[in-house]
Amino acid sequence: MSAAPRFRPTLLLLAALSACSAGALQVRVLVVSGPQVTVRVPLPAPERGAGLGSGPLGAPAPLPAAAWAVGVTPDGSRLTLNGQDAGNVALYLPPTPGSVVEISSRTYRGGVQLRVQDGGVQAINVVDVEDYLRSVVPAEMPTSWPAAALGAQAVIARTYVAARINAAAPYDTCATERCQVYPGVRAETPASDAAVAATRGQVVAYGGQPASTYFSSDSGGYTASSAEVWGQALPYLPAQADPFSAGSPRARWRLEVGAEKVAEVAARYRVQVGALRSVAVTRLSPSGRPLEIALVGAAGTGRIDGANAGGFVRSLGAAGTRVVLDASALASGGPLVIEGSGAGHGVGLSQYGALGLARQGYSHLHLLGFYYPGTSLSVLAEVAEPRAQLLAGRPLPHPGAAWLAAHDVTGGVQ
Template sequence: MCGGLLLGSGASALNVRVLVASAPQLTVRVAAPAPAPGGLSVPGAPAAAPLPAQAWTVGVTGAQLTLNGQTTGSATLYLPPSAGSVVDIAGKTYRGGVQLRAEGGAVQGINVVDLEDYLRGVVPAEMPASWPAAAVQAQAVIARTYVTARINPATPFDTCATDACQVYGGVAAEKPQSDAAVAATRAQVVAFGGKAASTFFSSDNGGFTASSAEVWGKDLPYLTAKADPFSAGGPRARWQLEVPLGRVQEAAGNAGVRVGALKSVTVTRVSESGRPLEITFVGATGSGKLTGASAGGFVRALGAPATRVTLAGLNPLVLSGSGSGHGVGLSQYGALGLANAGYSHLHVLGFYYPGTQLATLTGRAGAGDALMAVAALPVLPLEQVWAAAQLAARPGSVQ
């Protein structure tokens, strides 16, 4: 590890800054046997009392960080990444370096890591590395695209390590198969209009992709509703949920429905993808409706794994559904089905993000000239997809 902890901040081109920990106190360890001359030190400390090279306890006093109990006089510390460097932050090992920030009485641990090394800890955390190469390669490209669109030097960090962003497990998550998928797709991203596309994905769309407009009220031309015959083999391809009336009443109230004691809850309008666009509530004091994204939010509030559902009864309210997740963009089980049918990762991407292009990163991520278009992604005619799905479903096909 070259260098020590430095006052300041910053990340170089194609580095990603990932918030991996936040606590009143963090332990940071590095692999270097000793700090470089003039490196790790606490401002104002005697020159004869260097800090340990292997482990630092980082705390916060007021708006300043402390190192092993001594005030640094700064709100930030930065250990830059170098070739092959690793760092432990709060007990987990990550490639690259670390930036530490005092924020709201806590220490933020931000892993500063090369984009491709970052993906090595993301892809197997989001999709089984043992799946066919085409599926894992597609996941690598959309993960790279997702974070490329979020790199912003003006913010304290670019992304987080949980499913609120995309899951990042660091070195412990890495697998040879997913490493190979990251390497095989190096620098590849999905682009639209010269920018990184919004590559949303979910586990299983239940046989029909949802549009971004119906789920979030944001209409993107490449995130549309269409049949997906490959996304039908997941563990939640079909499910049923029974919800007691009391919980239904509570969820309706939380959504702003005020109709008194409920007498019926019915889906009165559905989207093209078969998801509720309007749910009507009849109660003792009147009736009310939830529409658009609010209708889907009510379904999720009942504990449903997805919103492609039908409703029946009232006490309990029976939800019969298919799939898992929001259903927008790539379906991971659909990607598995397409890969098993022999399609490449480019076909997978072209199917789930029609009208987009394959591009490569050429400059500083987040900059306007960072992408260079390579070619339009292939679009599969739906008839061809259905035929391939039927073939893949025959006895003896690879699953």
């Protein structure tokens, strides 16, 4: 007898598509991709008297879980379940209130969509945006930090993913640092859960749309503009003094890079000048980051400019790009010395700056107003369509004029 009937009920359940209920903005997160993915889902509750017994003190016994090894057929055209052809290129277990799913040994809230991609399997967690944030916030910021800092992180994480909801794409975001770190249920904590609940639905908006809420660990005392880092000027992502970004592990750092590695990285930026004699910053951005770097070698001079200048510094292993270069030892075979402040690209919210502001008693709205000047606070509307729609917003506050004058903050604050 064929083994197929043993998994047919679950197969039918997985294959059924279910519309999202109104008000629940669902996020599709690519969590695993590979030749085979293991998925474990709870089985439906048994009928009364089914003979499974009960747990301690008469509580229902833990339900067994169905585990499925999901792969692809030899021709790579369809999914398989426990080695049996599922007859579909995609299977879907929709989320229900309180549902969880285990994907490759990690537990996530919501449901799962499985699809064939490039001869392998993609496992996409489909989860309510607020449940998604319960995992993202503690993965991106220490939960021992003040509630205002955690609240700001929750809002910018919600805004980030709301801007990426796209029904035409196979998924909206990924679970790694390339998008937002999303480890699943194991990352959740009471403090971060509280921050998500306290800011429910809140997003940063500009022009009626979710803003690009970039953030980094530590601005090094001065945020970078989006124009200098990525070549795209956004009015709410300016270069501005950031006096509260202090006290991070990367507030001041030093790095030595051998001449061979400097030459190797420069070649990636199409600069090859032979044996290096000097490397110098020849033009700075308004935030004090390199906009042009000149490399002089035995075969001539080359330049790396614009956003590539910062990319070159980061590719050398630097934590950030607010740096001073010392190439005095290169000619004699020594290293290039890089001294810098801060960590990350420096655009938008600085997490250590948010920590400093929160410790001064400012709310999460003030933090957002300072790092994204000219934006407004909006709320996600309740819609049935798989997209993010914003309600009318109100301007975000920022620290008052007296505070700005006392800390000599200029540029970008309105």
